[in-house]
Amino acid sequence: MPRSTATFPRSRRFAAGLASLVLFGLAGCGSGEEATTAAPAGVTDLSQQAQLQPSFSPDDALRALLPQAVRDSGVVKTATSVGLPPINFPGATAAEVKGLNADLTSAVAQLLGVKFSSEIYPSTAAQLLALDSGRIDLTTSTNGDTKARQAKYDFIDTTLSRNVLMIKSGNPAKIASATDVCGKKFGEVKGSTSVLPKLQKVCQGAGRPAPELSSFDDIPSMQLALISGRIDTYVGSDFNVVWDKSRGKPVDSVALPEAGTLVLGWTLPKGHDGLRDAVLGALQKVRQNGYYAQVFQRWGVAGNLLDPGVNIGAKGTGFGG
CATH class of the missing domain: 3.40.190.10 (Periplasmic binding protein-like II)
Known part of the structure; x- marks a missing residue:
């Protein structure tokens, strides 16, 4: 190899x-390298x-x-x-x-x-x-x-990437779509390209309050906030879900078609x-x-x-x- x-x-x-x-x-x-529980x-x-x-x-x-x-x-x-x-x-x-x-x-x-x-x-x-x-x-x-x-x-393209709404296992915030994020506590990493404007537009169209933004320095701290209940959701990759669940983290996801898809490849x-x-x-x-x-x-x-x-x-x- x-x-x-x-x-x-x-x-x-x-x-x-x-x-x-x-x-x-x-x-x-x-x-990140934060501690995880054993895989199921x-x-x-x-x-x-x-x-x-x-x-x-x-x-x-x-x-x-x-x-x-x-x-x-x-x-x-x-x-x-x-x-x-x-x-x-x-x-x-x-x-x-x-x-x-x-x-x-x-x-x-x-x-x-x-x-x-x-x-x-x-x-x-x-x-x-x-x-x-x-x-x-x-x-x-x-x-x-x-x-x-x-x-x-x-x-030379090989892979399709999707963004999803990351949620805590069991979905205590009852999030099933983008509109369910309206009025909820929503996390983003400081300096990242924001998906919040898309969600705000969805909420405005539905006549519902905008998400309440919490900012984080990195993904591990944001994920800990999700698991502890300090936020209700954040946007991540569907790859993250596969990886995190394999490592025993209590996370799941909800589709977010509003965020679109991207083809990934060698260049x-x-x-x-x-x-x-x-x-x-x-x-x-x-x-x-x-x-x-x-x-x-x-x-x-x-x-x-x-x-x-x-x-x-x-x-x-x-x-x-």
Whole structure:
């Protein structure tokens, strides 16, 4: 399996993950390292999930698509992140990145007969700057595919992200839709792109009071406020729900279609068609042989799977944002 070379201290990498996931910004947020209860019986704690060990042979037709420089060096310089569990998150060491993308990159590297030499970056913005400077060839992190970004970059899309209303298990606040947030205690992380205006508009249209906003420094403190009853709900990723429930946290979710959806994918500069097509071809091959679906199922996000494709961001409602 290709190894990642960490370029940021572990504490800084976690801090970078504690930004709220908003569909029109960076697709990455973490739940932090706060203590959790044991996962329920029969539920796998995804933080302890073992990575798959694929054993694919190099595909000569796919290798022929790679730029000659990559074939000669045998290396693709990539960027990843650790802020969106279970898609990507820190492993036991500073050099280990775990999660769904690690399983996909292992298979793609094998099929292309190359090594993915990876660095960890704290944000989408940092990754795109590294692409612009030529420091890396490809990001294997989950960056949002938007119309504005497509003007400069190509996306090899794999995943659909949804925002949801996070609620305490048992739903004591009786929240079933966006209108039920009206007049309730609503949390957001300071400095994040706010979903509150959308909720205020919903409440205004329903003739109901606006949500009462409480601001937090990070997601763990906001989640603790939810569990303790100091707030009734906040907006998070559907990935968060899968991750947190696997770790025994007393949280659940309610759909929030008003917040939209966003297609996430690997990213490279326009004009790098050989590398783009080789990576896409490898992902399509593992989609056909069942490995791709196995990876999504293993990490609890089978419902977020997209057939891999280039620049299919318009499949998400947040594409124009």
